[in-house]
Amino acid sequence: MASEPFEYTPQAADVFTQEVMARSGQNLTACYQCKRCASGCPVAEDTDMVTPNRLIRMVVLGDIENALTNKLTWKCLFCHTCGTRCPNNIKTGRIADTLKKMALDAGIDPQQPEYKNFHRAFFNYSLRWGRINEIGMMGEFQLRNMWDHLKKGNYVAILSEIMSKSTLAWKMFKQKRLHLSFHSSKGRDEISRLYKKSSGRKWI
Amino acid sequence: MDLAYYPGCSLYQSAKLYNHQIKLVLGMLDLKLKELEDWSCCGATSAGKINDFMAVALPARNIGIAESTGLSELVIPCSACYSRTMVAQKQLQDFPLLKNEINFELSKKTTGNIKVSSALDVLRREIKGSRFKSIPLQKLEGYSPACYYGCMNTRFPYDVPISDNVENPQAMETVLEATGVKAVDWNYKTLCCGASSVIYNPEGALDLMAKIMRDAVSRDADCFVVNCPMCQMNMESQQDNFCEKHDIKERLPVYFITELIGMAFGLSKEELQPGDDLFINGMDWTDLCGDSV
Numbered sequence: 430m431a432s433e434p435f436e437y438t439p440q441a442a443d444v445f446t447q448e449v450m451a452r453s454g455q456n457l458t459a460c461y462q463c464k465r466c467a468s469g470c471p472v473a474e475d476t477d478m479v480t481p482n483r484l485i486r487m488v489v490l491g492d493i494e495n496a497l498t499n500k501l502t503w504k505c506l507f508c509h510t511c512g513t514r515c516p517n518n519i520k521t522g523r524i525a526d527t528l529k530k531m532a533l534d535a536g537i538d539p540q541q542p543e544y545k546n547f548h549r550a551f552f553n554y555s556l557r558w559g560r561i562n563e564i565g566m567m568g569e570f571q572l573r574n575m576w577d578h579l580k581k582g583n584y585v586a587i588l589s590e591i592m593s594k595s596t597l598a599w600k601m602f603k604q605k606r607l608h609l610s611f612h613s614s615k616g617r618d619e620i621s622r623l624y625k626k627s628s629g630r631k632w633i
Numbered sequence: 634m635d636l637a638y639y640p641g642c643s644l645y646q647s648a649k650l651y652n653h654q655i656k657l658v659l660g661m662l663d664l665k666l667k668e669l670e671d672w673s674c675c676g677a678t679s680a681g682k683i684n685d686f687m688a689v690a691l692p693a694r695n696i697g698i699a700e701s702t703g704l705s706e707l708v709i710p711c712s713a714c715y716s717r718t719m720v721a722q723k724q725l726q727d728f729p730l731l732k733n734e735i736n737f738e739l740s741k742k743t744t745g746n747i748k749v750s751s752a753l754d755v756l757r758r759e760i761k762g763s764r765f766k767s768i769p770l771q772k773l774e775g776y777s778p779a780c781y782y783g784c785m786n787t788r789f790p791y792d793v794p795i796s797d798n799v800e801n802p803q804a805m806e807t808v809l810e811a812t813g814v815k816a817v818d819w820n821y822k823t824l825c826c827g828a829s830s831v832i833y834n835p836e837g838a839l840d841l842m843a844k845i846m847r848d849a850v851s852r853d854a855d856c857f858v859v860n861c862p863m864c865q866m867n868m869e870s871q872q873d874n875f876c877e878k879h880d881i882k883e884r885l886p887v888y889f890i891t892e893l894i895g896m897a898f899g900l901s902k903e904e905l906q907p908g909d910d911l912f913i914n915g916m917d918w919t920d921l922c923g924d925s926v
Binding site: 452454471472475504506507508509510513518520522523526529530541542543544546547548551552555556559560561562563570600601606607608610612617619620622623626627630631632633 | 647676691791825
């Protein structure tokens with residue numbers, strides 16, 4: 430993939446780096462590119478050579494577009510192997526996580542379309558009922574996916590969504606892993622008050 | 634001794650068996666688990682993907698409830714809940730303003746000081762105790778489990794005290810050895826299984842699980858032993874998928890650590906797996922315990 434040479438703009442790089450550092454709580458400028466993180470990363474063989482150390486360098490240089498759209502940012506599993514091996518204690522998993530959030534804030538579509546819907550469905554369900562019921566949560570996740578397909582007019586995808594997820598559900602049901610009982614927590618008004626308090630906050 | 638107990642959502646649903654077994658096994662060690670009243674979801678990894686404040690506030694509510702019981706220790710069997718609670722607790726200690734803000738909305742305020750342990754930590758501690766030594770152990774012969782820890786036992790997104798070796802944890806091996814089972818030595822005990830990405834990036838997750846499987850098989854392991862409901866679910870329910878994708882012929886059962894310990898304690902199959910609504914196939918009980926079962 431031939432691309433235009435990247436032009437370094439100190440001020441833009443600084444603003445971007447400061448925001449990533451504040452939101453992730455990590456000191457990116459401490460990275461001296463020793464690549465211990467790179468050798469431990471379980472997804473790095475599948476990210477077009479973007480390793481955790483290179484991700485840090487992208488951010489520090491202010492290469493915003495690549496930082497928000499490279500494969501590592503989206504494939505990172507938050508397993509923290511990089512963080513435990515870093516001699517400077519930089520938890521790059523949290524940087525990738527921050528970049529995902531910044532990309533979503535900027536209206537960039539996630540590389541795995543279902544990523545956003547899954548976490549949104551899980552989080553909303555835990556706020557709404559106080560506890561996760563797997564069937565309900567997965568149902569919400571599926572509805573969100575189908576709504577996305579509907580907006581794009583992709584009816585075939587809706588059908589395959591129903592087919593694939595109901596196959597999975599049936600398989601789990603046969604393994605006696607799907608339970609139909611419903612659980613909730615009475616403390617959900619406390620939780621929704623806390624949620625109101627969190628609105629507009631970009632970090633803790 | 635009484636311990637505060639946070640089961641978490643998955644132990645009420647897909648990992649119901651783990652909830653049942655952990656109570657049974659710790660009960661035999663004279664530890665009574667007092668479930669937190671009206672506990673709520675810890676947010677797992679999803680809360681932190683969307684809202685950093687709620688990622689601390691959700692576990693904080695449970696920590697507050699645990700502290701209000703007056704018990705000295707909170708036990709959490711699920712690795713994800715354990716990780717989230719440990720991280721949230723340390724952040725509450727490190728950021729007093731944040732703690733005040735959260736406490737303002739909570740009916741049971743948190744100080745962030747209760748001791749949080751995983752069920753595995755408790756087991757490892759108890760095998761040194763006199764109660765454990767007084768239990769007559771059944772011999773589990775011909776078993777070479779691969780102890781699989783996954784990410785969340787030893788690696789955290791924030792600096793918290795870690796109870797085991799980060800790269801080569803030994804808690805499950807130690808516990809199993811005390812019950813007479815020698816676990817295999819292998820390389821992939823802390824490799825990530827892909828966790829929830831199996832939903833939105835299945836191919837990547839299957840490749841990781843195949844690596845774990847292949848190493849366990851090449852070390853002649855005959856089962857996996859895990860303490861994380863997510864790892865258990867992935868490694869078991871996806872096993873046919875990743876083995877077919879990567880031409881692995883072998884299949885290994887995936888047990889919770891409590892299953893093997895329960896058997897060593899002489900619990901029967903009916904006691905460990907009662908009713909119809911619990912899962913796990915594959916364990917051949919007659920093979921293990923002779924005619925006594």
